[in-house]
Amino acid sequence: MWLLLAGGIAAASAGGAEVSADAPTDLSVTVYRSPYRGSGSINLDRLGGFALISETRTVRLPAGISRVRFEGVAEGIEPASAIVTGLPEGIIEKNREGALLSPSALIESAAGRPVTLLRSNPRTGKSERLPGKILADAGGGVVFETAAGIEALRCSGLAESFSFDPVAGLSATPTLSVLVQSREPAATTVTLSYLARGFDWAADYTATLSRDDATMDLGAWVTLANGNGVGFPGARTQAVAGRVNRESGEVEPLDAGGPILAHCWPRATTSDSPQLLQIDLTSLGGGQLGARKGIAPMALAAPQLADMMQEAQRVEQEQLGDLKLYRVPERTTVAGRQSKQVRLMDRAAIPIKIVYGADVAADAAAEAFPAVKLLRSTNDAANHLGLPLPSGSVAVFAEHRGERLLERESGIRDLAVGEELEINMGASPDVEITAIREGIDATSAPAAQRDVSERIEISNARSTPIQFELRLRLPEGARLMRADHPLGQKNGRPIFRLAIPAHANVTVRYQVRHSAG
Amino acid sequence: MRAHLLAIGWLLWPMWLVAGSSVCAADRTLSVTIYADDLALITDHRDIDVKGGRQRIEFQDVSAQIRPETVSLSAADIGIVEQNFDFDLLTPAKLMEKAVGREITIVRVNPATGAETREQAQVLATNGGVVLKIGQRIEVLRDDGLPVRVIFDKVPDNLRARPTLSVTITGGHAGIRPATLSYLTPGLSWRADYVALYDESENKIDVQGWVTLTNSSGSTYENAQTLLVAGSPAQVDGTARPTNMRYSPPPRPTVQQAGTESGSRERLGDYYLYPLAERTTIANLQTKQVSFLDVRGVPAEHGYEFRNHWLGSADAPQSAKTIYAFSTSAHAGLGDQLPAGVLRFYMRDKRGNPQFIGESRIEHTPMGSTLSLATGDAFDVKVRAVVDRRTRLGPFDWQTDMRYELSNALPKAVTVRLLQEGLWGDARITAESQKSTRRSAEVAEWAVTVPANGRADLSATFDTRY
Numbered sequence: 001m002w003l004l005l006a007g008g009i010a011a012a013s014a015g016g017a018e019v020s021a022d023a024p025t026d027l028s029v030t031v032y033r034s035p036y037r038g039s040g041s042i043n044l045d046r047l048g049g050f051a052l053i054s055e056t057r058t059v060r061l062p063a064g065i066s067r068v069r070f071e072g073v074a075e076g077i078e079p080a081s082a083i084v085t086g087l088p089e090g091i092i093e094k095n096r097e098g099a100l101l102s103p104s105a106l107i108e109s110a111a112g113r114p115v116t117l118l119r120s121n122p123r124t125g126k127s128e129r130l131p132g133k134i135l136a137d138a139g140g141g142v143v144f145e146t147a148a149g150i151e152a153l154r155c156s157g158l159a160e161s162f163s164f165d166p167v168a169g170l171s172a173t174p175t176l177s178v179l180v181q182s183r184e185p186a187a188t189t190v191t192l193s194y195l196a197r198g199f200d201w202a203a204d205y206t207a208t209l210s211r212d213d214a215t216m217d218l219g220a221w222v223t224l225a226n227g228n229g230v231g232f233p234g235a236r237t238q239a240v241a242g243r244v245n246r247e248s249g250e251v252e253p254l255d256a257g258g259p260i261l262a263h264c265w266p267r268a269t270t271s272d273s274p275q276l277l278q279i280d281l282t283s284l285g286g287g288q289l290g291a292r293k294g295i296a297p298m299a300l301a302a303p304q305l306a307d308m309m310q311e312a313q314r315v316e317q318e319q320l321g322d323l324k325l326y327r328v329p330e331r332t333t334v335a336g337r338q339s340k341q342v343r344l345m346d347r348a349a350i351p352i353k354i355v356y357g358a359d360v361a362a363d364a365a366a367e368a369f370p371a372v373k374l375l376r377s378t379n380d381a382a383n384h385l386g387l388p389l390p391s392g393s394v395a396v397f398a399e400h401r402g403e404r405l406l407e408r409e410s411g412i413r414d415l416a417v418g419e420e421l422e423i424n425m426g427a428s429p430d431v432e433i434t435a436i437r438e439g440i441d442a443t444s445a446p447a448a449q450r451d452v453s454e455r456i457e458i459s460n461a462r463s464t465p466i467q468f469e470l471r472l473r474l475p476e477g478a479r480l481m482r483a484d485h486p487l488g489q490k491n492g493r494p495i496f497r498l499a500i501p502a503h504a505n506v507t508v509r510y511q512v513r514h515s516a517g
Numbered sequence: 518m519r520a521h522l523l524a525i526g527w528l529l530w531p532m533w534l535v536a537g538s539s540v541c542a543a544d545r546t547l548s549v550t551i552y553a554d555d556l557a558l559i560t561d562h563r564d565i566d567v568k569g570g571r572q573r574i575e576f577q578d579v580s581a582q583i584r585p586e587t588v589s590l591s592a593a594d595i596g597i598v599e600q601n602f603d604f605d606l607l608t609p610a611k612l613m614e615k616a617v618g619r620e621i622t623i624v625r626v627n628p629a630t631g632a633e634t635r636e637q638a639q640v641l642a643t644n645g646g647v648v649l650k651i652g653q654r655i656e657v658l659r660d661d662g663l664p665v666r667v668i669f670d671k672v673p674d675n676l677r678a679r680p681t682l683s684v685t686i687t688g689g690h691a692g693i694r695p696a697t698l699s700y701l702t703p704g705l706s707w708r709a710d711y712v713a714l715y716d717e718s719e720n721k722i723d724v725q726g727w728v729t730l731t732n733s734s735g736s737t738y739e740n741a742q743t744l745l746v747a748g749s750p751a752q753v754d755g756t757a758r759p760t761n762m763r764y765s766p767p768p769r770p771t772v773q774q775a776g777t778e779s780g781s782r783e784r785l786g787d788y789y790l791y792p793l794a795e796r797t798t799i800a801n802l803q804t805k806q807v808s809f810l811d812v813r814g815v816p817a818e819h820g821y822e823f824r825n826h827w828l829g830s831a832d833a834p835q836s837a838k839t840i841y842a843f844s845t846s847a848h849a850g851l852g853d854q855l856p857a858g859v860l861r862f863y864m865r866d867k868r869g870n871p872q873f874i875g876e877s878r879i880e881h882t883p884m885g886s887t888l889s890l891a892t893g894d895a896f897d898v899k900v901r902a903v904v905d906r907r908t909r910l911g912p913f914d915w916q917t918d919m920r921y922e923l924s925n926a927l928p929k930a931v932t933v934r935l936l937q938e939g940l941w942g943d944a945r946i947t948a949e950s951q952k953s954t955r956r957s958a959e960v961a962e963w964a965v966t967v968p969a970n971g972r973a974d975l976s977a978t979f980d981t982r983y
Contacts, residue, residue: 030872035893052873079804080710080729081861091808092795094727098802111678122664123631136678140608149622149668152609157664158626195861195873238866243836244875244893247859265613268646269660318867319927321717321819321874322839322895325866388896388926416897416926418970419834477909491832492903492920515909 016065016179021190023072026056027235029334030325031201031224033391035246039411041393042200044339047227049200050076050246054193061182065092068190069177074228076197077174084178086190092179101170107142109167110134117146120159134162141263155264173230198227201239203344203392205412207375207423211399213354216375218385219346220392222315222326225339232334237342239315241390242323242414314343317388324388350384352377354425355467358433362472362480362494363452363512366435371458371468373425379415389415394423430461431468431500438509449515451481456508460500470496470508483510545578547741549705549799551730553857554749557705559738561698567595567688576682580702581735588682592696594689604680607672613647615673616640623649623658624666704734705799707745709858710806711879714871715817715841717864722817722843724851726810728791729858730799738799747856747881748788769824769838769891771877776885778847780854789854789881812851817843821931822891823900827939828917834901834924836894837933839875846885855882862892897926898933898967905976914982916947921975925967935963935975949977 034048042049051074059068068087079096099105117130132146142153144162154160176192201224208217222239226232315326328342356371375396379385389412396408408425415421438453460466472494474480480487480494485508488495500506545563552558557580565574574590585602605611617640625634638649638656647658659665682700707730714723728745732738783790793807821837841862844850857880863871875892882888905918925931942958953961967973 028870032873054870080708080727080806080859082806083712083725093797094806095800096804097800098733098804099800121631122626122628135672136607140606141610143607143609143612143672149670150612150672151666151668152612155609156624156626156666157659157662158666193871236870238872240872240874242894242896244873245877245891247876247878264609265647265658266610266643266645267659268657269662270646270657271660320866320872321715321864321892322821322897323874323893324896325872327866413833414836414894414896416899416924418924418926419899476907477915489905491901492830492905 016067017062019059019061019066019068021057021059021068021070021192024055024057025189026054027232028052028054028238029199029226029232029235030238030240031199032240032244033201035243037202037391039391039393039413041202041204042223042225042339044225044227047198047200047225050078050195050197051199051226052193053196053232054191056189056191058187059087059190060187061088061180061185063182063184065179065181067177067179069171069175070192071171071175072173072230073176073192073194074196074198074230075174076199076228077176078195078197079176081195082176083193084190085193086188087178087180087182088186088188089181089183092181094176094178096174096176097171099170100174101167101172105170106164106167107134107162109170110162110164111136113165115144115165116163117144118161118163122158129163132162152264155267196228200225200227203241203390203412204341205389205392205394207394207396208404209352209396209398209407210349214351215349216352216377216396217346217348218350220344220389221341222328222344223339223341223392224334226334226336229336231336231338234331235334237328237332237334239326240320240323241326241388244323314345324390326390344390345387347384350377353467355469356428356431357469357471358458359471359473360433360435360456362474362478362510363437363454363514364435365437366433368432368434370427370429371431371433373428373431375423375425377421379417379419379421385421386417388417389421396423396425431466432459432461433457433470449513452512452514454510454512457505458498458500458508459505460502463502465499465501468496468498468500468506470498472496474512475514478512478514481511481513484508547738548744549738549741550744550746551705551707552746552749553707555703555706556750557702557734559700559702563696563698564693565592565696566693567592567686567691569688569691571598571685571687573683573685576684576698577677577679578736579682579698579700580704581680582702582704583680583682584701584703585682587701588684588698589700590684590686590696590698593694595696596687598685598687601683601685602680603675603677603683605675605677606680607676607678610643611676612669612672613640613643613667615676616669617643621649622668622670623651624668626664626666628663702734705730705732707731709809709856711810711855711858711860712863713841713860714863714865715819715874717819719814720817720819721814722841723813724810724815724860725808725812726853726855726858727806728793728809728856729804729806731804732799732801735801737801740796740798742796743793743799745791745793745856746785746788747791747854748786768878771879771888771890772882772886773842773889774887776845776854776883776887778883778885780852780884782854789856791856810851810853810855812853815843815851816849817841821895821898821933822889822936823921823923823933824936824938825900825902825921827937828904829902830904831901834899834922836896837898837900837923838891839893839895840889840891840934842887842889844885844887845882850885852884854884855879855888857881860890862890898931899924900933900935910980911982914980917979917981919977919979921965921977923965923967923973923975925969925971925973927969929969930966930971932964932966935965937961937977937979940979941981944979944981947978947980950975953977 030052032049111134114133117132119128130146132144134144136143203220204223205220224239313329315328318325353376355374357374358371377383391414394410394412397404398407410424434457436455438455441451443449485496496508545561548560550558588600620637620639623636623638636651638651641648641650649656649658707728710727710729712725820840822840823837859876859878861876862874864874866872877890901922903920905920908916910916938960940959951963953963956962965973965975
């Protein structure tokens with residue numbers, strides 16, 4: 001057994017000299033949003049996006065084979081994505097160790113090896129130091145052996161602990177190492193790039209409606225967050241808009257180390273009362289890295305600040321393949337467990353149209369239900385826009401007695417230049433729709449067909465006239481035979497575009513014909 | 518005096534350790550063959566000391582997830598009596614349980630004076646709490662909460678610190694001779710990871726391939742000769758992975774044209790082999806990458822693709838997919854077969870720094886294939902598919918008028934490969950604004966050019982009978 005261990009240590013050190021790369025001199029962080037989020041803001045508890053991190057570090061290589069360790073990489077690192085460039089003669093292999101330095105990892109690595117048992121004398125408080133050996137590791141309790149015999153850790157009620165010999169191969173933070181060969185000693189500058197999980201970003205827009213609802217001001221922040229414990233000081237920071245493919249790759253093994261489980265033999269006493277089953281809710285690592293529970297992103301801090309920030313720095317946009325890259329103009333610190341905001345855009349007096357709409361099945365009856373209010377514009381220069389709008393959340397504010405109040409929170413999907421911008425303002429109880437089936441007229445010969453006469457009533461309780469869009473869903477094979485209002489078509493569906501005066505009702509009648517062919 | 522005794526005990530220790538175990542010789546040479554699907558064959562060459570006659574050999578340093586039914590030990594002039602795999606693990610609770618009916622030593626520690634009182638006790642039961650018989654009295658261990666140490670003389674034979682394989686052999690002549698132990702174990706797997714840097718101005722890619730092997734088997738394989746097999750031999754027993762029952766749409770095909778070229782790589786049956794050049798240590802929980810491919814300046818095509826399922830209709834325009842296509846042929850291609858894995862695409866930004874632009878999974882791909890990989894959604898190229906009208910022509914005969922509105926916010930014209938799927942065999946295109954090609958009975962395809970900062974419309978009428 002002893003010989004075996006010695007052999008193992010020798011083999012590990014045969015890998016060559018251990019060299020630690022210097023701390024990064026240049027950092028770049030490019031944040032990508034969660035591929036599964038179409039619109040809306042980020043959730044600090046579940047940062048489903050990721051980031052590309054590039055670090056420039058100096059490495060001092062001795063001649064021959066050496067193992068270069070890159071310490072302090074993000075804990076969300078996907079080791080398979082790591083790229084190391086700038087080494088003189090290439091890389092023999094890249095490794096990421098999954099076992100971190102933790103109490104349980106210490107016990108595990110010391111299993112079968114000599115350790116020192118520390119036991120305090122309850123009277124004098126002095127520690128006894130006893131040579132011993134760990135027989136079994138942290139999995140189901142610790143069993144150790146001393147000259148006295150075999151005992152279990154912390155089952156006696158005495159203060160017991162181990163003191164370990166120095167261990168190689170366990171590091172405090174996830175560490176990437178590369179095995180490299182160099183003909184002569186050299187100091188080189190290498191770049192390490194990798195993808196890391198536990199990041200996300202979104203655009204957080206604030207729209208402020210003018211008093212007459214004819215225009216709005218639209219401003220936005222880029223909100224990005226790092227859920228990793230590792231920070232990136234003075235980093236070039238970018239965010240990429242657009243959805244990129246991610247393969248739900250295998251999660252590489254990582255053991256962040258649990259506590260030492262001092263499980264003992266059954267320890268009930270004659271005075272115990274029955275205990276309820278206790279479930280340990282501590283989740284084991286991996287998966288999503290969240291920053292903190294119960295803290296909302298800072299999106300809503302925006303509207304008041306927007307006016308003051310007109311001259312502040314904004315992100316610069318450039319094309320990256322078929323994606324949009326937003327660059328924070330100055331270096332900034334992306335700290336660990338931090339959410340950060342940089343101004344994306346500010347546009348004023350964007351002409352808008354407010355339209356109320358309803359979607360009804362063409363031949364069904366429906367009780368009165370509220371219409372949906374939509375706020376529309378077009379993403380082009382004529383409407384004071386005409387720039388790519390990355391997906392995110394939008395908070396719509398309206399003025400009331402000089403105060404700016406929140407009217408609606410909604411989402412925006414990725415909008416290219418020239419697309420229609422539509423913000424869903426939610427249901428409006430002022431505008432109600434009722435669908436009434438007035439009659440059915442069926443014939444069987446010569447061709448089986450059925451005509452349904454339908455009446456739709458729209459009421460407007462607002463003190464202003466409104467634009468209204470009534471979209472119909474036709475059943476398979478049905479046709480609209482006649483209608484008492486002009487009929488249009490939008491996205492393959494019949495639509496009535498109506499103007500409804502203030503405090504008025506409008507009735508639309510039409511007939512739908514089903515034919516059995 | 519007490520310390521003195523302890524020191525003597527410490528000096529004597531190594532001797533009783535050796536006497537207590539029947540351990541194998543230490544020098545071993547490992548070779549590890551890893552298959553793509555969470556399976557590895559471990560071959561362990563070592564010298565064993567055959568004493569002649571019946572003898573038990575323990576192998577403690579095997580994979581913690583070993584499949585014991587696959588173990589085979591071979592050496593000259595030995596016979597295997599039986600193989601055992603013991604997984605009764607040593608824990609404090611098990612230790613106490615196995616001591617039921619036997620004597621242990623308890624040491625009471627007086628909290629006020631620190632004085633120790635030793636007593637012999639017999640363990641009666643361990644149900645809930647430990648019940649002891651001390652002399653003629655019955656006591657519950659630590660019922661009063663005061664410190665009591667429990668000392669066991671020995672670890673019962675069948676309790677082990679980790680699962681242990683033991684083989685009982687009958688040896689012929691005594692002596693040290695080489696033996697080979699081999700077994701299958703899950704917990705080791707590998708895949709390929711590719712890095713592709715796309716040069717937009719030249720339409721070329723540089724591709725590097727890495728094999729990535731991960732070890733979650735619970736054991737470390739030191740200085741092992743490693744061979745990777747690009748294939749997953751079917752496992753017939755229950756250890757095969759459960760299939761994912763959740764419905765997901767069929768993945769977009771990545772191989773456009775399967776290749777017909779052979780490479781110079783080693784093969785095993787129909788699998789390609791990737792031997793690692795040097796012996797390496799595969800530590801537990803380690804992810805290890807070794808390079809196997811580095812090709813520069815391969816021509817690549819960048820395009821757009823939009824797939825519409827049958828009667829797919831959307832209120833909001835949907836992004837077309839960004840596609841990169843390249844060949845794995847020896848001529849104007851990567852010139853190698855590609856083991857399955859993930860290909861990550863990068864592109865330089867305006868300042869020359871590589872940025873990630875998406876990734877795609879590839880299957881085992883023969884040499885000479887044409888690959889077409891989707892990296893993500895194009896921000897500026899969108900398609901809105903609209904079912905304009907469905908007309909019933911007869912009891913089982915429908916006419917469907919489809920319209921596809923394409924928009925391009927890029928300052929250059931693009932061509933979108935537009936695919937209408939779900940045509941079965943029976944859908945005919947009776948009218949269309951642009952000639953389609955029918956790649957199969959199932960799919961019609963158009964190549965639609967959308968002008969810079971402009972729009973293009975395509976319409977088609979389908980006649981379906983079912």
